[in-house]
Amino acid sequence: MGRRRKTPKIFENIEVIDAGAKGKAIAKAPDGKVIFVSDAVPGDLVTVKTGKQRKGFYEAKVLSYEKLSSKRTEPVCQHFSNCGGCKWQHMGYEHQLAYKENEVVQNLKRIGHLELPEISPILGCKEIYYYRNKMEFSFASKRWLTWDEVKSDETIEANPACGFHIAGMWDKILDIETCHLQAEPSNAIRNFIKNYAIKNGLTFFDPRVQEGFLRSLMIRIVSTKEIMVVLQLFEENKTQREALLEAVSKQFPEITSLQYIINSKANDTIYDQEVVLFKGKDHIIEKMEGLQFKINAKSFYQTNSVQAYGLYKIAREFAGLQGDELVYDLYTGTGTIAQFVAKQAKKVVGVESVPEAIADAKINAKNNAIDNVEFFVGDMKEVFTDGFLASHGQPDVIITDPPRDGMHKKVVEQILKIAPKKIVYVSCNSATQARDLALMNEVYKITKTQAVDMFPQTHHVENVVLLELRD
Numbered sequence: 001m002g003r004r005r006k007t008p009k010i011f012e013n014i015e016v017i018d019a020g021a022k023g024k025a026i027a028k029a030p031d032g033k034v035i036f037v038s039d040a041v042p043g044d045l046v047t048v049k050t051g052k053q054r055k056g057f058y059e060a061k062v063l064s065y066e067k068l069s070s071k072r073t074e075p076v077c078q079h080f081s082n083c084g085g086c087k088w089q090h091m092g093y094e095h096q097l098a099y100k101e102n103e104v105v106q107n108l109k110r111i112g113h114l115e116l117p118e119i120s121p122i123l124g125c126k127e128i129y130y131y132r133n134k135m136e137f138s139f140a141s142k143r144w145l146t147w148d149e150v151k152s153d154e155t156i157e158a159n160p161a162c163g164f165h166i167a168g169m170w171d172k173i174l175d176i177e178t179c180h181l182q183a184e185p186s187n188a189i190r191n192f193i194k195n196y197a198i199k200n201g202l203t204f205f206d207p208r209v210q211e212g213f214l215r216s217l218m219i220r221i222v223s224t225k226e227i228m229v230v231l232q233l234f235e236e237n238k239t240q241r242e243a244l245l246e247a248v249s250k251q252f253p254e255i256t257s258l259q260y261i262i263n264s265k266a267n268d269t270i271y272d273q274e275v276v277l278f279k280g281k282d283h284i285i286e287k288m289e290g291l292q293f294k295i296n297a298k299s300f301y302q303t304n305s306v307q308a309y310g311l312y313k314i315a316r317e318f319a320g321l322q323g324d325e326l327v328y329d330l331y332t333g334t335g336t337i338a339q340f341v342a343k344q345a346k347k348v349v350g351v352e353s354v355p356e357a358i359a360d361a362k363i364n365a366k367n368n369a370i371d372n373v374e375f376f377v378g379d380m381k382e383v384f385t386d387g388f389l390a391s392h393g394q395p396d397v398i399i400t401d402p403p404r405d406g407m408h409k410k411v412v413e414q415i416l417k418i419a420p421k422k423i424v425y426v427s428c429n430s431a432t433q434a435r436d437l438a439l440m441n442e443v444y445k446i447t448k449t450q451a452v453d454m455f456p457q458t459h460h461v462e463n464v465v466l467l468e469l470r471d
Contacts, residue, residue, distance in 0.1 A: 009050045009058070011035070016044040017391055019099040023459040035060050038408075039081075041091050042099070043069025069094040076129065077180050086181070086457035088166050088195045097124050097453060100461035104430040104451045108465075112434035114441060117360030119193045123310050128456040130183040132136050133222050133286070134303045137162050137190055139197075140173035140213040140270070141206040142378075160204040162194040162217065169208045185252055186219050187231060193217065196247055205234050213237060216268050220295065223305045226284035228257040230297045232270065245278045256280045259297055271298055271356070288312075291339055300333050304454045311426065311452045311462060312340045315393040315399060318424045318448055318466040321345050328420075330384065330411070335361030335375055337399055337426075342370050349392050350375045351383055367369035381410040389418065399424045406432030412439050419443065423467040428454075430463045437465065445470050 012028055016037060018026040025040040027048070034057040040046055045067035048060035075081075075089040088096050101122040108114045125131055125201040143161030163176035178187050197204065197214055205212035212234055220228040229248065233241060241260065249258055261270055275282070275297040283296045288309050295301050302308035315337060321327070321344040329338040332350030334357050342348050350373060352358050361375045374392070376383060380402075398420045400407065406429065407415075415423065416439075425445065427433035430451075437446065444467035452462040 006053045012047045041069045089457045106431040107434045112438040122451040129180040132181045137217045139204040143175040144172040222286040226256040232261045246389045328395040330400040348373045381408040400413040401426040404429040425465045
C-alpha cells in the first residue's frame with residue numbers, strides 16, 4: 001500500500017513573520033511548526049491551506065489575505081502571478097535587500113557558527129528592472145493555460161508560446177508578452193519571431209513527441225549595446241530557416257551577432273552543439289574598466305553587468321593587493337576576476353574545469369594585453385595539488401568563486417595546507433559558503449563580509465568574505 005496523503009489543514013489569521021529560502025515566506029502554525037507560504041510577504045495576515053506536510057514544517061498556499069503588509073508593492077509585470085521567475089516583485093526593494101542581507105548573516109551564524117565582524121551594507125542595484133544581459137526563452141506548440149483560464153467557462157485557444165518554463169513542469173511553457181528583466185529590443189525580438197512564425201506556418205517544438213521547428217531563443221545585450229541572438233531549431237529546413245533569419249536581420253539591423261543551432265537531441269543544452277553564424281560576428285564584446293571580454297554563444301558571463309563590476313571591485317578591495325603577490329583565482333570561469341585584479345598583482349593563476357571557458361579567458365587576456373596571468377583546465381580537486389603548487393608557486397592570496405555547491409572538501413583541505421595570508425571567498429550560496437568557512441574557522445577569521453544583490457525581484461544573493469590568518 002502507498003503512503004496515505006495527510007488531510008490538508010487550514011490555519012486562519014496567521015501572521016507572516018519572515019522571508020525564507022527559495023522565495024517562500026515564513027509563518028508559525030498554532031502547533032509550533034514552521035509554515036513555508038507561497039505568494040506572501042512578511043507582515044501579511046493570511047488564511048492558508050497546507051499542501052506538503054513534513055515532520056518539522058508545512059508548505060501552504062494562501063486562501064485569503066486578512067491584512068496586507070506595509071512591505072508590499074504593486075508588481076509591474078502582468079505575468080507575475082503565473083511566471084514564478086521574480087517571486088519577490090510584490091515586495092518593496094528596500095525590504096528585499098534587508099531580507100537578503102539577513103539571510104546571509106543567519107547562514108554564516110547558524111550553519112557556520114562563525115564570529116562575524118561589523119557587516120558591510122549590502123550592495124543594492126540601481127536598476128531593479130532590465131538588468132539582465134542574457135535571457136533564454138523556449139518555444140512550445142501549445143501554451144500553458146493559467147488556472148483562471150482553466151476554471152473559466154470560456155473556450156480558450158492553446159496557441160503556440162514563446163516564454164519560460166513553469167516551475168517543476170519540464171514541458172509547460174508560459175507565453176510571455178512583456179518581460180521586465182532585459183532591456184529592449186529583447187521583447188520586440190522575441191515577439192517578432194513568434195508572430196512571424198505563426199503568420200508563416202512555422203511549427204513550434206513539442207517536447208513530448210519531439211517534433212517541431214522552433215526550439216529556443218537566446219538574447220544577449222551587453223553594456224556596449226552589442227546584441228547577440230541565437231535561435232535553436234529542432235530540425236533543419238533551409239528555406240524556412242533562411243527566410244526567418246533574414247526577416248529578423250532586416251527588422252533588427254542593430255543585431256551584431258545572429259546565429260543558429262540545429263539540435264535534434266532530447267535536451268536543448270547547447271554546449272555539445274555546433275553554433276553556426278548567419279550574420280555579423282560570432283561574439284559580442286563587454287567592457288569593464290578598460291578591459292574587453294569576448295562573449296560567444298556558449299560563454300559564461302555574469303548576467304548582471306553593472307553589479308558584476310561592483311562585485312569584482314569588492315573582491316579586489318578585500319584582496320588589498322600591493323603589486324608583489326602571487327594570486328590564485330579558483331573556479332576562474334572566463335577569467336574575469338583574474339584579469340580584473342591582474343594589474344595590482346605580480347601574477348595571477350586561474351583554474352577552471354570548463355575547457356571552453358579557459359579558451360575564452362586566454363583570448364580575453366591576450367586581447368587585453370595582460371601578460372601576468374596563466375589559465376589551466378581541470379577539475380579543481382584533481383588539478384589543485386602539491387605538484388601544481390610546486391610548478392606554479394605558493395599563493396599569497398587565493399580568490400575563490402565556486403558554483404552553488406561550494407568547494408570540494410579536498411580543495412578546502414589543500415587551501416588550509418597552503419595557508420595563504422588572505423582568502424577572498426565569493427559565493428552565490430551563503431549556506432554552502434558557511435559550511436566551507438566553518439571548516440577553515442580554526443585557521444582563519446572573517447575580517448570583512450559584504451552581500452551583493454545581483455538579481456533584484458528574486459531571493460538570490462551573492463556574498464563576499466575576506467578571511468585572514470589567525471594570530
